[in-house]
Amino acid sequence: MKECKWLPCPICGNKTRDKIQEDAVLENFSLFCPKCKQETLISIRILPVSFIT
Template sequence: MIIDEQWIYCPVCSNKTRIKVRYNAELKNFPLFCPKCKQENLIDAKGFQIIVIKEPDAKTQSR
């Protein structure tokens, strides 16, 4: 049996979000919101591999 789709879990609190992704779906710069911890993270997803995109803080950016 091949798993065709699965839930995306929050990278902060590891709870299930409201987003389900299929194996052949690709997400780029997707804003994933967690209803439990109320945080939003940017993710990339391809083939059930979830990568959290780290953004630099506005305070630490140099001009």
């Protein structure tokens, strides 16, 4: 089984409600943080997560 990680919010650093596998690729994904109520457009190619806004 592949490792899954919670996506952290790029603004406040808290966990969001989304998990991704270590080999997942996301392009232009809208990430919403329930704590800071901000929505961020991200692209992820590899873990560890690097945010491209």
